[in-house]
Amino acid sequence: MDIEAFIRQEQAKLNAHLPRERITLAEALNASEPYVELKNGGRHYFDKKELDLLATALPKDWHSSLRLPMLIRIDRKLGSGTAKLVGLEARVAAKVLNKNESDELILYRPEIMSLRRKLPTTTEYLFVP
Amino acid sequence: MATALGVAPTRMELIKLRRRIALAQKGHDLLREKMDALIMEFFGILREIEDVRKNALESLSKAFGQLSICQAEIGTIETLQAAREMKRDVTLRIQTRYLMGVSVPHVEIDQDKKAPLPGYSIHGTSAVLDKATAAFVQALAHLVKLAELEAAAYALARELERTKRRVNALEHVLIPRLQQMIKFIQSRLDEIERENFTRLKRIKAILERRHQ
Numbered sequence: 323m324d325i326e327a328f329i330r331q332e333q334a335k336l337n338a339h340l341p342r343e344r345i346t347l348a349e350a351l352n353a354s355e356p357y358v359e360l361k362n363g364g365r366h367y368f369d370k371k372e373l374d375l376l377a378t379a380l381p382k383d384w385h386s387s388l389r390l391p392m393l394i395r396i397d398r399k400l401g402s403g404t405a406k407l408v409g410l411e412a413r414v415a416a417k418v419l420n421k422n423e424s425d426e427l428i429l430y431r432p433e434i435m436s437l438r439r440k441l442p443t444t445t446e447y448l449f450v451p
Numbered sequence: 452m453a454t455a456l457g458v459a460p461t462r463m464e465l466i467k468l469r470r471r472i473a474l475a476q477k478g479h480d481l482l483r484e485k486m487d488a489l490i491m492e493f494f495g496i497l498r499e500i501e502d503v504r505k506n507a508l509e510s511l512s513k514a515f516g517q518l519s520i521c522q523a524e525i526g527t528i529e530t531l532q533a534a535r536e537m538k539r540d541v542t543l544r545i546q547t548r549y550l551m552g553v554s555v556p557h558v559e560i561d562q563d564k565k566a567p568l569p570g571y572s573i574h575g576t577s578a579v580l581d582k583a584t585a586a587f588v589q590a591l592a593h594l595v596k597l598a599e600l601e602a603a604a605y606a607l608a609r610e611l612e613r614t615k616r617r618v619n620a621l622e623h624v625l626i627p628r629l630q631q632m633i634k635f636i637q638s639r640l641d642e643i644e645r646e647n648f649t650r651l652k653r654i655k656a657i658l659e660r661r662h663q
Contacts, residue, residue, distance in 0.1 A: 325471055325474075325475060325625055325629075326471060326474060329474050329475055329477075329478035329621075332478055332481075332482060332617060333477075333478060333481060335552075336481055336482075336485060336552070338552060339549045339551070339552030339553075355546075357546075360549065362552075364547060364549065364554060365546075365547055366547070366548060366549045367546040367547065367548055367557065369557075396484045396485075396488065398477070398480040398481060398484060402483070402484070402487065403487060431487075431491065434488075434491065435491050435495060438491070438492065438495065439495060442548075442550070443548055446549070447485075447488055447551055447552075449481050449484065449485065451477070451481065
């Protein structure tokens with residue numbers, strides 16, 4: 323196989339697990355079986371306990387603007403083992419991790435692990451090409 | 452050598468190869484990031500498995516202890532009879548979840564049927580049997596969770612192996628091969644440049660000689 327085709331194929335596969343369209347926390351809370359359709363055709367279900375945890379931890383006006391799953395952006399420009407969250411997702415992650423709230427949150431490996439342990443189904447990795 | 456490496460020593464090819472190596476490096480970095488994230492998830496699950504396995508073993512030990520007490524109190528045959536009369540239907544809800552793009556099952560015992568009526572007669576049995584039943588139901592929940600986590604760990608391990616193979620292929624085969632090709636073209640181009648330089652020098656010397 324051509325090297326370029328192989329690498330492009332691998333890069334495409336990296337983000338195949340991302341949803342076609344994200345849903346809001348409010349929509350997920352109202353659904354009987356909250357899930358999102360993925361680019362690879364699969365379905366990713368959210369844990370109801372996790373949604374309840376988010377619902378109680380966050381102010382009500384955030385429920386209709388927070389989109390799930392929250393994306394942990396792995397950008398190679400940031401260096402190895404570093405990830406970034408932006409916007410409201412950064413504020414939510416900061417709240418969950420007891421950090422200072424800001425519109426951009428840089429996380430390092432132990433913090434990523436901690437966030438993933440607390441929110442395993444409502445967070446997902448995004449590999450920035 | 453040009454045929455062995457399958458590359459023509461031209462500037463155009465050099466530019467193409469440089470572009471290709473940059474792409475390969477980018478792909479390698481991304482796959483390495485994925486591998487690191489997979490390792491993180493994998494070890495997280497392993498730690499969780501440890502805890503759940505400990506809980507499952509404790510609850511099973513407790514359940515079998517209760518069963519022994521029950522057998523001693525109401526008799527082995529009566530306990531066996533009650534076990535035969537038990538309603539054993541357990542409904543499991545299996546959903547898919549994605550961990551780093553790896554599909555893993557999420558198994559839940561249906562809440563409505565989690566604590567059904569035991570099915571055996573109250574007459575002739577004792578509260579110890581109820582306790583044993585409850586302990587086994589609890590142990591079942593731990594076992595289901597353990598099965599879910601172990602399936603996730605296996606799926607992640609398979610994906611980890613696959614990703615590692617790709618990272619290694621890029622790191623030890625593709626990128627070095629491209630670097631070797633670039634090195635070859637550069638040395639060939641340098642050689643051509645040197646040849647041209649000496650040729651020009653020689654022509655200049657011949658022309659000067661002719662003028663004299």
